[in-house]
Amino acid sequence: MSIGFFKHALNVVQQQSRRRTPHRVSQWFKWLSPGLSVKRWLLISVSGVILACLGLAIWVRLTPIYRIIQLFKIFLEFITDIVPYYVSGPIVLLCGLVLLLWGQTRTVGSVTEAFRPQGEEQLVDALMAHRRLYRGPKIVVVGGGTGLSTLLRGLKAYSANITAIVTVADDGGSSGRLRREIGVLPPGDIRNCLSGLADEEKLLTELFQYRFSAGDGLSGHSFGNLFLTAMSEITGDLERAVAASSKVLAIRGQVLPATLSDVQLWAELTDGRRIEGESNITEAGGKIAKIGCTPAAPPALPTAIKAIKEADCIVMGPGSLYTSVIPNLLVPEISDAIAASTSPRIYVCNIMTQPGETDGYSVADHIEAIDKACGRRLFNSVLVHKKSPSSRALFRYAKEKSHPVFIDREAISKLGRRIVPANVIQEDEVGYVRHNPYQLAKVLLRWYSRTPHKMSRFKKIYSKK
Incomplete structure (x- = not known):
């Protein structure tokens, strides 16, 4: 079967439903892009379904599956008598592949809605970006x-x-105060780097750079410095604190003192x-x-x-x-x-x-x-x-x-x-x-x-x- 037949089938499906836009079709084809490690698992899934059906048929000694197969055979012979095999075969094959692809994409769509409820980015786009970056x-x-x-x-x-x-030589501002009063290594520069590498950079930067303007002992301190200081106390040192914070903040890369x-x-x-x-x-x-x-x-x-x-x-x-x-x-x-x-x-x-x-x-x-x-x-x-x-x-x-x-x-x-x-x-x-x-x-x-x-x-x- 050529890729032309496959594209044609997708176009037919698109014409039957006005809700399916060219964007949706392009998203389908993105799943065929190299390097996503998707096609191999899809093929394995199909092979698993075929083997499971074959195993079940052997297990029950083809009864009553044998009768179902016979009926299916009669139906196929009837179809091929009306429509030549070189036409009916590709059509049935295309229909099966389209249904399989449609089912898989709907499944992925459900997973996407669960993990990315706002729908700002398609899962396949996120996967492609992830593969490229790593x-x-x-x-x-x-x-x-x-x-x-x-x-x-x-x-x-x-x-x-x-x-x-x-x-970690900083000794001024909020970092310097924490260094003198608590004895921790200055977290200011590390805080800035964590903000720069975070996915939600704008919100995280605003949060980490927020400085308290009132409060006994809090005035002048940034939230990010206090956060890293608390993590240092919990984990035992700044290295573990930064590593734990990186996981929480989902940063790209790592920051090391x-x-x-x-x-x-x-x-x-x-x-x-x-x-x-x-x-x-x-x-x-x-x-x-x-x-x-x-x-x-x-x-x-x-x-x-x-x-x-x-x-x-x-x-x-x-x-x-x-x-x-x-x-x-x-x-x-x-x-x-x-x-x-x-x-x-x-x-x-x-x-x-x-x-x-x-x-x-x-x-x-x-x-x-x-x-x-x-x-x-x-x-x-x-x-x-x-x-x-x-x-x-x-x-x-x-x-x-x-x-x-x-x-x-x-x-x-x-x-x-x-x-x-x-x-x-x-x-x-x-x-x-x-x-x-x-x-x-x-x-x-x-x-x-x-x-x-x-x-x-x-x-x-x-x-x-």
Whole structure:
């Protein structure tokens, strides 16, 4: 039987009922798409029905089934006498297949209504998306702050095999208060990443970012920080708390703290001052000469090292250079694992300089700061934004003594880095400049697909995006 007969039969069924639209037919054919693992089970189901009927017939020694078969045989002979077998056979076969497909789709429709009562997405579409995402490349992203969560928001549309390695050096705001009062690791950056990877991102972000404005002890705390703190107390540590929260929130990928040690950042400034604490470094207002942490060599989370070793590509940044990106690399095992990786590695440079951290820095200065902190080269490419923000944004940032990061191509080339220029800027109504999460993810996946690596099967998929 050719596929043409099958399509024709579906068209006939469609014409008989006005309620069955071309959309419904297209949904039927989606179940025949490769990779869904549906057709094989459908064939097995049909084979099971045939074998069950055959077994029953043998068991009762063809009585009274034998008489039913005889009547059925007489009926078929009568049909073939009227309509030739080469016409009646395909028609009966088509009718059987149509009924079987119709029954299966109605069954799936009932299951869909039970599990997706709002009907916003067909089950077959969800299944296809699930298969595509979980066949995506294994991406490890290293950083912290809002920059990392922004990137994750875009990457989750291309792959569910994402691991975010997040700094736990934050000591300001709600996270800092919880760290001092309860003794837990700061959950703020992890909270942002969980929100970015969640399916129900908008609602979850609003919930996790909600800050209590009243209440003795609650004022200033975000719900997400309190949630993760409570989970840490229940499960025993932050790693288990994040894993349990990820299941509850149904996130795509995983979020891991870089270390479970109580890390505190310190910085030596060019004027000789030594600043203790992540939140104090930016406020000090000097130029950073050296960055470090206490304890000096905190142990890495084994799960994070395993993720780096298995990664198809590694992305660092965007985010505050000295207080979000570099703190993860001060964990020796993490920097060692990244340096030993043969997968493509890229650093996403910030669009604007950050007062108190990177005043007057160019792209090459950002690269040199990472190399100096780690004592080696960890990445071979750098993604930069090639167009300047609007004049309104430039004027707004100039008031804060912040300027676009200059792309000094010659200096970058001398450092042995490949430049990946792209237009990935997103500017809001008041002039704040951020990376566009979806454009940034698209550029990164296109860069990955064009980089020679062992996972070449993804090249065709992502080069078309």
